[in-house]
Amino acid sequence: MKNFKKLLEFMEGYKLIYLLGMISILISQMLTTVTPLILSTTVDSIIGEKSISSPIIQSIVNLLGGKELIKERLWIIGLILVFVAVLRGIFLYLKNTLASKAAENTTKKIRDRLYDHIQRLPYEFHVKSETGELIQKCTSDVDTIRRFLAIQLVEVAGSIFMLVFILYVMLTLNIKLTLVSILVLPITFFFSFIFFTKVKKNFEASDEAEARMTTTLQENLTGVRVVKAFSRQEFEVNKFDEKNLDYKNLTYKLIKNLSLYWALSDFLSMVQVGCVIIFGSYLTYKGEISLGILIAFTSYINMIIWPVRQMGRTLTDMGKAFVSLGRIDEILKEPIEVLEENHHEPKIDGNIEFKNVYFEYEKGKPVLKDITFNIKAGQTIAFIGPTGSGKSSLVHLLPRLYEYNQGSIKIDGIELNTIDKAWIRKNVGLVLQEPFLYAKTIKENIRLANPSMKDSRVFDAAKIASIHEDINSFELGYETLVGERGVSLSGGQKQRMAIARTIINNSPIVIFDDSLSAVDTETDISIRKALKERQNKATTFIISHRISTVSEADLILVIDKGKIIQRGTHNSLINEEGLYKRVYNIQNSLDDEVINL
Incomplete structure (x- = not known):
């Protein structure tokens, strides 16, 4: 019945x-x-x-x-x-x-x-x-x-x-x-x-x-x-x-x-x-x-x-x-995600504070433990640590893809869970490690979030992402069809297109979830330099295993087993015994071997 x-x-x-x-x-x-x-x-x-x-x-x-x-x-x-x-x-x-x-x-x-x-x-x-x-x-x-x-x-x-x-x-x-x-x-x-x-x-x-x-x-x-x-x-x-x-x-x-x-x-x-x-x-x-x-x-x-x-x-x-x-x-019967909760829709500058934050996927098995740090608007914070240490889980809390269990996360002094999800996601740009592209033209993929975006904005975003020249080398340029899931592009090209798609919105907070790993070191440097020089500089979160990618960050957090085990700038961390220095030495020795070859 x-x-x-x-x-x-x-x-x-x-x-x-x-x-x-x-x-x-x-x-x-x-x-x-x-x-x-x-x-x-x-x-x-x-x-x-x-x-x-x-x-x-x-x-x-x-x-x-x-x-x-x-x-x-x-x-x-x-x-x-x-x-x-x-x-x-x-x-x-x-x-x-x-x-x-x-x-x-x-x-x-x-x-x-x-x-x-x-x-x-x-x-x-x-x-x-x-x-x-x-x-x-x-x-x-x-x-x-x-x-x-x-x-x-x-x-x-x-x-x-x-x-x-x-x-x-x-x-x-x-x-x-x-x-x-x-x-x-x-x-x-x-x-x-x-x-x-x-x-x-x-x-x-x-x-x-x-x-x-x-x-x-x-x-x-x-x-x-x-x-x-x-x-x-x-x-x-x-x-x-x-x-x-x-x-x-x-x-x-x-x-x-x-x-x-x-x-x-x-x-x-x-x-x-x-x-x-x-x-x-x-x-x-x-x-x-x-x-x-x-x-x-x-x-x-x-x-x-x-x-x-x-x-x-x-x-x-x-x-x-x-x-x-x-x-x-x-x-x-699955409860839908309420994006507009009639909470705050404040102007977001990008000042972020984590205080004693805990998070778990399964009850009794915390993934993040007692995470505390501050970052000012326009600054860059980087995360480095072993696979499975909780880095991605941490940054996924910012756009409220997941909700933290304990502690406090404040953006410009306002508790994150009191800000509408739809609003916070409009103001947080997330570039995932595995980019997904639709079977559309390159231009349509870049301006996916706003199809009416002017071409000039599309070109500027592509230049910042160091993909503009690659696109122009294609026979049809920005009208080139990328194929299902972007199959016609290389891994680095897909990654850079995903970056362009994210930064085109000028979000005050941008997260790179190990998304610079598919690009070479020179392109990596070019993208980060362009991001620093652009107007309306965003608060930037970078997850990477590459020391050269995180070295210029204003604050570097080393995470292991859900805890912050080290924090500081690149110069302070390489002079401190710990995981960061070990990774730095290993990558430096590998770079020296490549040069000698």
Whole structure:
């Protein structure tokens, strides 16, 4: 019931269209049930001598010229059957059109809402989630719901109506034969219900296996250059084959269960038809029913068996749809990140104070411990330390990608967690270690945050990032398409484009999260010099493993295991025993070896 309410919520605005589709199928089913009555009346009362008991049918016969005239011109009955079939076809067309329109609009609404919700989920959610599974939920799961809405759900109303209406007609014709006709129906329905409850887990397992296979495929296509570089094709093929085999086995198990259901339900259906024909023939022989009634019953029994048999498929499809709806609802239940919290939107100059800051991803496992430092607007602070020491986690607190657990972070004297996330992120430029470029032109990528930015600003940002000359060397210049994920550019070019994209906004705070590692030392120096010389000099955070990159910073913090173990300028730290001096000596000796070569 809960899932059905959620489905109705998504259908808001399209319920009337769906209702019209259901009305269409009801009329269509009614016309279907009329055909056996026409044949029965023809055999018994037109060709035969039995009187017509129904006043309505008698009125129609009189309107057509009477029994004798129709008997002489049986083609009239043929025309009536054709007319009924055409009319039924029209309402079937309306049913399909209206149900499909409502289903497509509903699933579009689901996709839009799902995509919009995913965009608004916090950074932490995306870090932990598997991309392939999210893609699966946005595509396959939504399509499962679409098929159920377009095909199965609208059929439920028609099947129930047909079942009730036909049973009523059969009871008016002969009670004994009706009771025989429905003898196996409860068994068939019960079997369908049991099957649905059992097969639901198979559908879930199959969907999850498909999600794992999709994730593997997505990872491989994303990292195909790494696969080629390390000649890992065979390993990747085997890994995909394992996931594909798992998906195949689980899906095959599901198909076997479905095959078993249809085989057994076919057997039960044939038993039911056999009982009706045998008992009906006996009643006809005894004179309790006419031949026309037997013909009507043999038609009706097939009509009521099919909806009951389909109930199993309807229930399984409903199960699949509700499983998919539940998987989608898992995402929709995830709390979105509130970017505009009606907090402060102060003018940000870039004075930053960390005081006794603690941060943890998992409770009881702190990543940052007692972080304290001050930096004035326009100054540069650098972080150096082993991999996994907490440097990136620290700078990710500034744009509020994560929230600190204890302590205080103040920007220009205002507590960071009282400033709107949307506002702080407009004022903090973050250049990540692994830049992501869209399959657009170079110009579109650089001015991504502000598509209306003037070309002159784009060129200035590219010059500061030392990428302007490289871009002009391309045949199409700034109109060059970079390819998916920037595949047509070198690692250094992508990194510099990401830097240009960030600094074009003149943010008062800029963070380089080990993002200068992909550029050579000369380019590194050129970028840092250009940043220092530009107007509206920003407060700059630099994470790097390269001493030459951090050496000119106003303050250098050495971090290890989440703690600040050293602090000072380059000159003070190289004269102090510790990690910084060891790294400095190692890099200097390596540089000397390169020069001697």
